[in-house]
Amino acid sequence: xxxxxxxxxxxxxxxxxxxxxxxxxxxxxxxxxxxxxxxxxxxxxxxxxxxxxxxxxxxxxxxxxxxxxxxxxxxxxxxxxxxxxxxxxxxxx
Amino acid sequence: xxxxxxxxxxxxxxxxxxxxxxxxxxxxxxxxxxxxxxxxxxxxxxxxxxxxxxxxxxxxxxxxxxxxxxxxxxxxxxxxxxxxxxxxxxxxxxxxxxxxxxxxxxxxxxxxxxxxxxxxxxxxxxxxxxxxxxxxxxxxxxxxxxxxxxxxxxxxxxxxxxxxxxxxxxxxxxxxxxxxxxxxxxxxxxxxxxxxxxxxxxxxxxxxxxxxxxxxxxxxxxxxxxxxxxxxxxxxxxxxxxxxxxxxxxxxxxxxxxxxxxxxxxxxxxxxxxxxxxxxxxxxxxxxxxxxxxxxxxxxxxxxxxxxxxxxxxxxxxxxxxxxxxxxxxxxxxxxxxxxxxxxxxxxxxxxxxx
Numbered sequence: 001x002x003x004x005x006x007x008x009x010x011x012x013x014x015x016x017x018x019x020x021x022x023x024x025x026x027x028x029x030x031x032x033x034x035x036x037x038x039x040x041x042x043x044x045x046x047x048x049x050x051x052x053x054x055x056x057x058x059x060x061x062x063x064x065x066x067x068x069x070x071x072x073x074x075x076x077x078x079x080x081x082x083x084x085x086x087x088x089x090x091x092x093x
Numbered sequence: 094x095x096x097x098x099x100x101x102x103x104x105x106x107x108x109x110x111x112x113x114x115x116x117x118x119x120x121x122x123x124x125x126x127x128x129x130x131x132x133x134x135x136x137x138x139x140x141x142x143x144x145x146x147x148x149x150x151x152x153x154x155x156x157x158x159x160x161x162x163x164x165x166x167x168x169x170x171x172x173x174x175x176x177x178x179x180x181x182x183x184x185x186x187x188x189x190x191x192x193x194x195x196x197x198x199x200x201x202x203x204x205x206x207x208x209x210x211x212x213x214x215x216x217x218x219x220x221x222x223x224x225x226x227x228x229x230x231x232x233x234x235x236x237x238x239x240x241x242x243x244x245x246x247x248x249x250x251x252x253x254x255x256x257x258x259x260x261x262x263x264x265x266x267x268x269x270x271x272x273x274x275x276x277x278x279x280x281x282x283x284x285x286x287x288x289x290x291x292x293x294x295x296x297x298x299x300x301x302x303x304x305x306x307x308x309x310x311x312x313x314x315x316x317x318x319x320x321x322x323x324x325x326x327x328x329x330x331x332x333x334x335x336x337x338x339x340x341x342x343x344x345x346x347x348x349x350x351x352x353x354x355x356x357x358x359x360x361x362x363x364x365x366x367x368x369x370x371x372x373x374x375x376x377x378x379x380x381x382x383x384x385x386x387x388x389x390x391x392x393x394x395x396x397x398x399x400x401x402x403x404x405x406x407x408x409x410x411x412x413x414x415x416x417x418x419x420x421x422x423x424x425x426x427x428x429x430x431x432x433x434x435x436x437x438x439x440x441x442x443x444x445x446x447x448x
Contacts (some may be wrong), residue, residue, distance in 0.1 A: 011235070015338050016354050018141060018399045021232040030229075038228030044121065046395040050387045057396075058335035060425030065343070067335055085110060087338040090395055092331045093358045 008074055010011045011083045012039055019043060028075030032059055032068040039086060049091060097150055097213040099161070100185065101191045106206050111211075116184065116190040116247055120148045120166065123179045123426030124393065128168045131175030132239065133265065135308025137168070139239040141399075143292035144170045146224030150213040151178065161211040166426075179425050181211050196424030213305070229364075239297060240353060246310055253434035256418065263348050266312040267420060267431075269293075269440035273318045278416045281360035281407045286367060288331035290359030291320040293340045294352040313355055313401055314436075319344045322359075322448060328367055333392070335410055357397060357406035365410065375410070383408045383419040383430065390428045393421070403431070 013020045021043055026035060028078040038058050040047055049055055058067040062083040078084075099118060103111040124146035131137035146168040146332040153162035188209035195201040250266050260266065273293065280289055295315040303309035323336035345352060359381075365375040383406050385393075393404050403422035411413065420433040 007230070009116075012232070014398075015396045016399065016402065018397075018402075020141070020235040020237060022235055023230055023232045026230045034228070038230060039232070041228070042232040048392065050391045056335075060339055060342075062334070067337075067339065085338075085342070087335040088395060089332060089334045090392050091334070091388050092288065092392050093329060093386035 006075060007016070007086070008078055008080050008082075010068050010078060011081065013031055013044060014043065015085065017085075025056045028079075030074045031070060032072045032074065032077065035059065035074055036070075038088065043086070045086065046088075056089045057086050058089075059069035060087055062077065095148060095149070095215050096218060096411050098216045098218065099184070100212050100214075101188050102210045103188070103195065103201075103207050104210065106208070107370060111207060112191065112195050112200060113192065114187070116187040116191075118148075118184055118187070120146065120426075122398065122423065123148065123164070123183060126157060126400045126423055126426045127166045127175055127177045130177055131170070131173075133308070133311050134175070136173055137170045139241060140236050142234045142236045142432060143168055143237060148179070150211075153210075155228055156210075158213040159214055160405050169393050179313070181424055182328055184211055185209075191381070203289055206288050212278075213357065218219075220404050223249045225277070230370075234418050237257070240351070241299040241311070242296050242351075243301035244296075244298040244314070245302040245414055246298070246312055249298075249312065249314065249434070249436070251307070253436045254354065254438050256435050258432055260434070261424075261445070264422075264424065264431055265401060266310070267433045268313065268436045269315045269405065269420070269433055270436040271420075273315055274418050274435065274438070276318050277358050277360070277405060277407050277418065281409065285324065286361070286362050287324060287326040287328055288360050288362065290324065290331050290357060291318045292354050293356035293358055293405060294345055294348070295355045296352060297355070311401070313403070315355060316350070316352055317348070328362060329364070330388070333357075333396070355396075355401065356403040356405060357392070359411065360407045363409040382410065384415060385428055385430075389421075393428050399423075403433075404428075 007025040010023045010026055012023050036059050060067050068077055085092055100113050100115045102113050105111055128143040148159040149165045151163040151165050152158050153160040161181055161376045163181055165177050167174050167176045192207055196203050212223045253268055293315045296318050298312050298314055300309040319341050322340045323334050325332040400423045403420055405418050408417045420431055421428055422431045
């Protein structure tokens with residue numbers, strides 16, 4: 001099967017662990033950036049800071065205890081059932 | 094079920110209309126709070142996710158339709174429904190934005206005194222929260238039980254003192270050890286003129302001493318503070334980075350105590366001293382008292398959205414007599430200053446022991 005048609009299922013949490021979702025049929029050809037962008041919208045997470053600037057989120061892969069790089073592809077870096085946590089760079093004032 | 098569209102009307106002090114701005118309220122915080130209230134009263138199952146909720150206007154008692162006096166928020170689960178009233182000020186952020194917009198357009202001068210009303214109109218538009226977004230995959234929320242641990246609430250009251258301001262009736266009790274407050278103050282003193290902060294971890298408890306007649310009360314025990322590493326600090330800003338969250342999670346796992354992130358804390362230096370305000374102005378300055386900035390509220394909403402999440406603020410200021418701890422948390426879907434209990438602490442003068 002070609003990588004572009006393969007998909008994965010993932011478990012994704014927000015930073016507090018309060019919200020967890022099951023992401024189904026994530027294309028293996030997606031980059032991590034594309035995955036994160038899609039998840040932010042679907043999980044209803046804040047996209048911008050109070051000044052309207054985009055928030056930067058990273059995806060932490062629990063299995064390896066590291067942040068995935070945006071250019072990595074889902075198919076190369078993730079396995080079926082992997083758990084990732086979305087963590088933002090965010091300001092207190 | 095009728096859907097409504099909402100707008101903010103800005104009015105001059107004499108009632109003259111200044112402008113109308115359509116708004117799309119995000120009701121998640123209000124509905125999340127109603128859901129948790131339903132769990133607290135024993136009506137809803139103690140799970141992390143909630144079913145669909147609804148919000149409808151309650152018409153203003155004097156002006157009537159289309160003027161909104163408050164909102165009726167309802168959350169249902171398996172045939173039961175919990176309803177709470179949400180005040181009109183839930184939309185005050187929109188009013189501030191509308192005012193800023195009219196200032197930007199030159200319609201109003203900065204500082205012009207205005208008031209606002211909220212209006213609502215029935216619409217046939219349906220909420221479109223789950224429209225396809227072209228990303229090619231789908232998500233489904235996972236329902237998990239709230240991690241509740243049984244513990245006797247009376248024992249916590251017995252070994253705690255009430256912090257100022259006193260807890261408002263109806264708020265879920267939150268217990269913070271004196272040791273945690275001391276650590277946060279010490280770290281704040283060390284930071285001096287820049288902001289610093291961390292994460293508070295602990296346990297969500299269910300009262301094991303409750304009688305059979307009522308639902309066991311829920312309460313929060315903070316057990317430790319984890320200083321936030323890899324933050325970027327300035328005098329008026331503290332950035333929690335992705336590395337910060339990763340390090341906190343690693344520390345939490347190393348502790349192996351089944352704790353969870355329940356709150357965060359940060360420090361406001363003495364902004365008046367940094368700004369070299371004259372002492373007589375500091376007594377009146379709102380920045381000299383504990384406050385949550387728009388950034389603080391945004392961080393709380395983004396990273397600590399659950400109704401039981403709180404935030405500790407350590408403020409330094411002449412008018413408050415030095416380093417002052419205060420707690421903020423969710424109420425009616427808004428972040429407000431609230432009371433808490435200091436575990437194993439010393440009662441401030443005149444403060445009653447216990448709850």
